[in-house]
Amino acid sequence: MSLTDRAEELTTLVGDLVRIETENPPGNERACSEYIVEWFDERGIDAELVAEPYADRPQVGARVGTGDPTLVLNGHIDVVPAGDLDEWTHEPYGAEVADGSLYGRGSVDMKTGVAIAMLTTAELADEIESGDLPGSIVFHAAIGEETAEPGTRTLLERGYDGEYGVVLEPTSMRTATSEKGLAWYEITVSGDPSHASRPDQGENAIQHARPVLDALADYDADVRARTDDLVGQAYATVTMFDAGTKENVVPERATITVDRRFLPQESVEEIDAEFDDLLADVAADNDIEVSWERTRTYESAAIDEDSPLAEVFRRHSADVADVPTDPWGVKASTDVRNFVNDADIEAITWGPGDLSQAHTYDEHVDLSAAADGLEALRSAAREVLSGDVE
Structure with a gap:
């Protein structure tokens, strides 16, 4: 041919x-x-x-x-x-x-x-x-x-x-x-709903999410220092934020999604432990309720x-x-x-x-x-x- x-x-x-x-x-x-x-x-x-x-x-x-x-x-x-x-x-x-x-x-x-x-x-x-x-x-x-x-x-x-x-x-x-590997993490920050005309009656999950976002920004800066000669830097990027059900309701929940790109020398188990420690510290320091789950993994x-x-x-x-x-x-x-x-x-x-x-x-x-x-x-x-x- x-x-x-x-x-x-x-x-x-x-x-x-x-x-x-x-x-x-x-x-x-x-x-x-x-x-x-x-x-x-x-x-x-x-x-x-x-x-x-x-x-x-x-x-x-x-x-x-x-x-x-x-x-x-x-x-x-x-x-x-x-x-x-x-x-x-x-x-x-x-x-x-x-x-x-x-x-x-x-x-x-x-x-x-x-x-x-x-x-x-x-x-x-x-x-x-x-x-x-x-x-x-x-x-x-x-x-x-x-x-x-x-x-x-x-x-x-x-x-x-x-x-x-x-x-x-x-x-x-x-x-x-x-x-590189890829893991997606979904972080849930809890609050207490109320009518927006009485915002202090509830606890605004968006406000509770602020220190979580700050901690994630610091974490991203830390992991970017990790490099591999062939695949480059690691990353921890916030890619989604979801909160609220209606314009006049103080939200009871905020969800943050993080795209974590990791290097061959990093393990998913180690990264899970990093998120666990990071979010436990944020929750304790700010008296808020935070949970997380890994929703998808490419090793x-x-x-x-x-x-x-x-x-x-x-x-x-x-x-x-x-x-x-x-x-x-x-x-x-x-x-x-x-x-x-x-x-x-x-x-x-x-x-x-x-x-x-x-x-x-x-x-x-x-x-x-x-x-x-x-x-x-x-x-x-x-x-x-x-x-x-x-």
Whole structure:
């Protein structure tokens, strides 16, 4: 197949995936999963609809070959909601191509990654089955990544695993061996309601929240001093504040949401203890009632920055697109944590596309970058499956 034909095939596949709306929430992945299974079936590759962890939101697992080593290519098919449609210049699910880019929700995050994984799996299948490549390849189209659901973890537990993994998030083809963790905390500050014409009869939860917000600002300043060479600073950012039920009612409750970005060397248990101590001190010093819960967690993860898998992908990315080869980490959170932490699999985050496009209006992927990603993935995967990676 010529390079032009490959590029057209890739553009068509990315467009087909983008046109299938898979917003999460609520979790509309089924139609996309069914499309992927049918696509593999047309190419003589067995792919399974996996009805776990949710029967109404199946995901996809496929395996080609039985030899070692096994390389797992992972992508998620859920996307964040498109938001205000009037803010889009291009239809969010139109998959329009303009000026060398394909537009649409999920185009970069991360249906291009899913598409190049599908094409690589299909192309290498003949070489694997003929014995020309001694290894095996596994494909994931996972659900629920955008909301920290156990899609990828379930696929790994179901046996769609291997010695190596690549999570195909958009990194501009830089090879990430570590990533920040993310935990969301919901802090509730209590008061006592009253009519606003008699404000002193109650206790205003908003006023009680002031020292909590001040303490959180100091905490953020402290954690920003914690740094990692690859993923940068830690953060504790107040992102939401909710209080009050009516204009003339003194609020009995205020809720503060904190987005805590943490480093590979920090643990969730340690951070829980920090919040516990911080809020207990604020409550005691100000005679207020404060409680908290961690509502969502993406753990941090890291492997050796000189891992053999990382070295292979750095080299092929540099050969194809002159991508920097220095060690690097992702400042966001991905399902690579399920590979590294849950399954003890050597895995990287790597893929074409600009991460700054993720979750934006007029999200788009540069099609030439996508084609470079396909070429680099195909050649790197072939080297890994040859068994020469040590």
